[in-house]
Amino acid sequence: MMAAIETKGLTKRYGRLVAVEDLDLVVERGEVFGILGPNGSGKTTTILMLLGLTEPSAGTVRVLGRDPVREPLKVKRRVGYLPDTVGFYDELSGRENLRYTAALNGMRGPAVEARIEELLGQMGLLDAADRPVRTYSRGMKQRLGLADVLLKEPELVILDEPTLGLDPQAAHEFLTLIRSLKERGLTVLLSSHLLHQVQAITDRVGLFRKGRMELVGSVPELAKRVLGGAYRIRVRAEGEGLEAALGAIPGVIRVRREPGGYLLETERDLRPDVARAVVREGGRLFALELEEPSLDEVYRAYFEEVKRDAA
Amino acid sequence: MTRREGSAFSGLGVVFLKEFADQLSGTRMRLLEALIVLTAMATIYAAIQTIKNVVGEDVFLFLRLFTTAKEPLPSFVAFAGFLVPLLAIALGFDAVNGEFQRRTLGRVLSQPIYRDALLFGKYLAGLATLALVLLAVWLLVTGLGILFTGLAPSGEEVARSLLYLAATLAYGGVWLAVALFFSVVFKSPTTSALAAIGVWLFFTVFWGMIAGLLAPVISPVHYGFPEEVLRQAQTELALARIAPSTLYAEATLALLQPEVRALGPVLPAQLEGMVLGTPLPLSQSVLLVWPQFAGLIAASVLFFTLAYVVFQRMEIRA
Ligand SMILES: Nc1ncnc2c1ncn2[C@@H]1O[C@H](COP(=O)(O)OP(=O)(O)OP(=O)(O)O)[C@@H](O)[C@H]1O
Numbered sequence: 001m002m003a004a005i006e007t008k009g010l011t012k013r014y015g016r017l018v019a020v021e022d023l024d025l026v027v028e029r030g031e032v033f034g035i036l037g038p039n040g041s042g043k044t045t046t047i048l049m050l051l052g053l054t055e056p057s058a059g060t061v062r063v064l065g066r067d068p069v070r071e072p073l074k075v076k077r078r079v080g081y082l083p084d085t086v087g088f089y090d091e092l093s094g095r096e097n098l099r100y101t102a103a104l105n106g107m108r109g110p111a112v113e114a115r116i117e118e119l120l121g122q123m124g125l126l127d128a129a130d131r132p133v134r135t136y137s138r139g140m141k142q143r144l145g146l147a148d149v150l151l152k153e154p155e156l157v158i159l160d161e162p163t164l165g166l167d168p169q170a171a172h173e174f175l176t177l178i179r180s181l182k183e184r185g186l187t188v189l190l191s192s193h194l195l196h197q198v199q200a201i202t203d204r205v206g207l208f209r210k211g212r213m214e215l216v217g218s219v220p221e222l223a224k225r226v227l228g229g230a231y232r233i234r235v236r237a238e239g240e241g242l243e244a245a246l247g248a249i250p251g252v253i254r255v256r257r258e259p260g261g262y263l264l265e266t267e268r269d270l271r272p273d274v275a276r277a278v279v280r281e282g283g284r285l286f287a288l289e290l291e292e293p294s295l296d297e298v299y300r301a302y303f304e305e306v307k308r309d310a311a
Numbered sequence: 312m313t314r315r316e317g318s319a320f321s322g323l324g325v326v327f328l329k330e331f332a333d334q335l336s337g338t339r340m341r342l343l344e345a346l347i348v349l350t351a352m353a354t355i356y357a358a359i360q361t362i363k364n365v366v367g368e369d370v371f372l373f374l375r376l377f378t379t380a381k382e383p384l385p386s387f388v389a390f391a392g393f394l395v396p397l398l399a400i401a402l403g404f405d406a407v408n409g410e411f412q413r414r415t416l417g418r419v420l421s422q423p424i425y426r427d428a429l430l431f432g433k434y435l436a437g438l439a440t441l442a443l444v445l446l447a448v449w450l451l452v453t454g455l456g457i458l459f460t461g462l463a464p465s466g467e468e469v470a471r472s473l474l475y476l477a478a479t480l481a482y483g484g485v486w487l488a489v490a491l492f493f494s495v496v497f498k499s500p501t502t503s504a505l506a507a508i509g510v511w512l513f514f515t516v517f518w519g520m521i522a523g524l525l526a527p528v529i530s531p532v533h534y535g536f537p538e539e540v541l542r543q544a545q546t547e548l549a550l551a552r553i554a555p556s557t558l559y560a561e562a563t564l565a566l567l568q569p570e571v572r573a574l575g576p577v578l579p580a581q582l583e584g585m586v587l588g589t590p591l592p593l594s595q596s597v598l599l600v601w602p603q604f605a606g607l608i609a610a611s612v613l614f615f616t617l618a619y620v621v622f623q624r625m626e627i628r629a
């Protein structure tokens with residue numbers, strides 16, 4: 001089967017500025033893919049090209065097997081898009097706004113009303129459903145936006161910073177909801193700055209920098225490439241000469257001192273070997289835990305490295 | 312749930328209905344309606360004062376309601392020629408950039424509709440609104456006329472005044488298309504409103520003067536031959552007709568004043584065999600203004616197409 005999204009050499013230039021450069025992106029069906037990167041790195045521009053909302057300067061795009069510029073309706077019927085700043089008709093109620101979207105999708109009949117009701121319920125908007133959107137808070141509009149995206153029962157949803165302006169609790173709920181879309185078989189592409197949450201819900205991420213997607217893969221894969229070791233073991237222990245002993249264990253890449261202990265980067269899960277080494281050196285072992293590398297660290301380490309290289 | 316297979320105009324009806332409802336329920340509409348109704352009442356009342364004395368002498372008394380002026384008020388026709396473009400601009404100046412500002416455009420255009428369906432739906436909704444207002448004003452004028460003069464309009468008078476209404480709608484359509492065009496080109500509604508009003512002012516106020524200055528340059532009169540003078544007059548008229556306001560004024564004249572037999576310079580030879588002052592039959596008047604009608608529609612199509620071309624390739628970074 002065709003990938004949900006496939007781009008080849010996708011490029012967007014604004015005069016002399018290259019906003020997106022030579023992008024080869026493949027998002028498989030049923031995957032949750034996160035695009036990350038600093039402000040102005042080309043995330044939104046990429047998304048706009050996927051939807052035919054801006055024309056690529058070069059390269060090809062296939063969304064669900066079709067070209068969004070040549071066959072916009074076929075693509076848009078099956079793709080839901082939440083813009084980074086979502087807006088509604090202020091004087092209409094949330095329900096009326098959804099009705100308009102349904103009508104634009106050619107959806108009619110009593111089943112539509114039921115679907116709107118169901119989505120409003122899912123988003124916790126039933127109480128506000130018949131109030132003008134003018135009276136909605138930022139987060140309520142965002143949730144109405146997700147209802148709007150899901151209304152047409154899309155196969156692919158593209159969300160540009162869906163958690164922008166949400167409080168931590170709401171952002172968490174929102175992302176849990178997005179993750180639940182995967183269970184229903186949807187493909188999700190989202191951009192976000194909330195690394196912790198992105199890590200929790202995505203299968204793979206792509207790191208953008210100055211218009212190029214320089215790293216792509218699952219978080220453990222990226223960690224291996226950026227941080228060196230894929231495994232990190234936190235040791236809380238006291239004793240003489242421990243640092244040297246830990247460093248001598250085969251498979252340990254690096255040992256760093258921390259208050260109360262050490263942080264090891266290793267190639268494998270070496271917890272038994274570490275425990276043995278500490279005991280052999282006569283040290284006192286308090287705790288030993290394997291740490292998942294966090295996207296946060298990968299991100300920070302990567303952009304620091306890039307900055308160092310540039311300097 | 313049923314889904315319609317998409318044609319080029321998939322969603323046009325949906326957009327039209329929403330925009331039409333928006334126009335009719337907006338505050339903007341209330342203000343404009345009030346303005347138009349007030350001017351209609353005032354000018355008609357003034358006209359009635361003037362023509363009361365000639366009841367019985369004039370066969371086209373009802374049409375005189377529209378064209379008679381009484382100091383200090385201009386005639387209804389003059390007022391409409393001034394207000395309708397403003398009304399049309401008011402209905403269209405923020406059609407597209409307003410959606411940008413509300414950040415709804417990206418969301419709407421990610422639904423399965425073509426961009427032209429959105430643009431055309433908005434245009435048609437503006438036109439329908441305009442038609443509705445004009446019809447209401449027409450009914451008001453007719454009603455007041457019957458009430459004050461005690462005479463019912465003849466069939467021909469009704470036909471002529473309705474055709475005048477159609478010409479007015481076509482004229483408003485031009486300014487609606489101009490406003491729509493600027494609402495696509497400029498991101499700020501204030502700028503697009505000013506630009507549209509600027510173009511209107513240019514054509515309505517200055518273009519006649521410019522045509523008068525250009526005609527002697529294009530068709531100079533060297534020796535004072537009548538042909539030369541005529542050619543210059545024709546050049547000036549041709550130039551003046553670039554302005555929609557000229558076309559509209561001519562159409563109005565021929566439709567509401569049946570005794571007008573020709574538009575533009577008339578040669579004595581053309582008048583031979585005619586009894587001056589006899590009114591033209593309706594069909595002849597319609598033939599006379601047909602090119603003017605066509606010109607107004609062509610101008611709307613031109614501006615709509617320009618708006619479409621710009622909009623089609625525009626980046627929607629909502
Ligand atoms: N219409 C435009 N004209 C010129 N340059 C533009 C235009 N739109 C975007 N850019 C530039 O393109 C680059 C990429 O912008 P983009 O919006 O894709 O960034 P982003 O990754 O989404 O950033 P953010 O995290 O702030 O949303 C930026 O340098 C921006 O200044």
Ligand SMILES: [Mg+2]
Nearest residue numbers: 043044084160
């Ligand atoms: Mg962005």
